Amino acid sequence: MRKRLALLVAGTTVLVLLAFLVPLAVLVRDFAEDRALSRAGDAVQTIVPLVGDVGGLRRAVTAQAVPVTVFLPDGSALGAPAAPTPAVRLAAARGRALTVTTDEGRELVVPVVSGGRTTVVRTLVTDEALTHGVTRAWLTLAGLGLALVLLGLLVADRLARSITRPITELSSVSHRLANAELSARAAPSGPRELREVAGALNHLAGRIQELLTAEREQLADLSHRLRTPLTALRLEAESLRDPEEAARVAAATDQLARAVTAVIQQARRPPVAAASCDAAAVVRDRVAFWAVLAEDTGRALTQSVPAAEVPVGVAADDLGAALDALLGNVFAHTPEGTGFAVTLEARPEGGAAGGAVLTVADAGPGFAESAARRGVSEGGSTGLGLDIARRVAVSFEVGVAAEGGAEVRLGLPGAAG
Incomplete structure (x- = not known):
């Protein structure tokens, strides 16, 4: 914007200067010509009354500041040496004064x-006499015009700064808000319109902060309400007669309690700009948890996870929740005995921080055509399982697995350097 304003002011100033300076330059040239011709005319008028007095003519011609030649009737000449020109002969023949333009300048006869x-x-008024002082006057006018253009550019730059600086600050605040720095606020400055925009942005930031705080509290309260049925479930598990069954149910209950606690902590945790984890470790941990249930339901589990670390730009809790959602769909929407596979592949591009691809495939009936849309489910559930997985991914693909069932591929972002 600063550059455009500067160009606009420069163009406008140049046009205005041309409108004034060009006519003024022509006027200066005409004035110089009129002055030179007037001086020559005065010299001629001084000599004319002395015609007939040769001695007076000789003294008068010598005293003139301009070259004057007097051609006498006998053919002789007084003053500046010059041969009779066509204009001289024509004036003598017609008896009329003439002003003739020649290659040397203006000739007055x-x-x-x-x-x-x-x-x-x-x-003879030479071209040099006709333009005497014109070049210097034109240079003076050009210098004045250039100074005015530079002054206009300086004023335009300061004006543009007063406009662009608040805009740059507003842009910076918006980027800080986008990076979860919800305390960022813009200082109202600049023109009235920009001050109104800054006030609106601050109001929006405050409103977003209020809504997020209310949402976190509601989520935390909702998660806290689950503790009562969890406590009852744990008591029921302890009352089971089979020790192994009691231990298994108690372990599952403890796992659910830890998940609820994690939800509460995550809901009350202030947002951060970036997070990362070792995707391989998280996938191995969650697959080990679901392997017990897979064994109980007769499901063949195949996993392919790199032994080395696979850093991704996703929090461990979020990645674990996404994988749990995908595996929960497998157990909820496929018959018992249906096998499934979990594959984690590090992206080769970008080195170790290039991200990864997480794939969950099964040999079940597959997804319905509308299953990939948020909040849509053909199995009576909330339909948010896939959306939980979608939120941690930079790419999300739902397709058909090689076994004929459903396949979900999550493109995980690379860890920040």
Whole structure:
């Protein structure tokens, strides 16, 4: 914007200066010509009354500041050496004063008739005399015009700064808000319109902060309400007669309690700009948890996870929740005995921080056509399982697995350097 304003002011200033300086330059040139011709005319008029007095003519011609030649009737000449020109001969023949433009400049010829004989007074105003001082005047005007253009650019730059600086600050605040820095606020400055925008942005930021705080509290309260049925479930598990069954149910209950606690902590945790984890470790941990249930339901589990670390730009809790959602769909929407596979592949591009691809595939009936849309489920559930997985991914693909069932591929972002 600063550049455009500067160009606009420069163009406008140049046009205005041209509108004034060009006519002024022409006027200066015409004034110089009129001054030179007037000086020559005055010299001729000084000599004309002396025609007939040769001695007076000789003294008058010598005293003039401009070259003057007097052609006498006998063919002789007084003053500046010059040969009779066509203008001199024409003036002598017609008896009329002439002003003729020649290659050397302007020639003034005045005939004087005395006693039937014609004396011609001639002076030459050279081109140099006609333009004397014009070049210097034009340079002065050009320098004045350039100074005015530079002054206009300086004023335009300061004006543009007063406009662009608040806009840059507003942009910076918006980026900080986008990076979860919800305390960022813009200082109202600049023109009235920009101050109104800054006030609106601050109001929006405050409103977002209020809504997020309320949402976190509601989520935390909802998660806290689950503790009562969990406590009852744990008591029921302890009352089971089979020790192994009691231990298994108690372990599952403890796992659910830890998940609820994690939800509460995550809901009350302030948002952060970036998070990362070792995707391989998280996938191995969650697959080990679901392997017990897979064994109980007769499901063949295949996993392919790199032994080395696979850093991704996703929090461990979020990645674990996404994988749990995908595996929960497998157990909820496929018949018992249906096998499934979990594959984690590090992306080769970008080195160790290039991210990874997490794939969950099964040999079940597959997804319905509308299953990939948020909040849509054909199995009576909330339909948010896939959306939980979608939120941690930079790419999300739902397709058909090689076994004929459903396949979900999550493109996980690379860890920040």
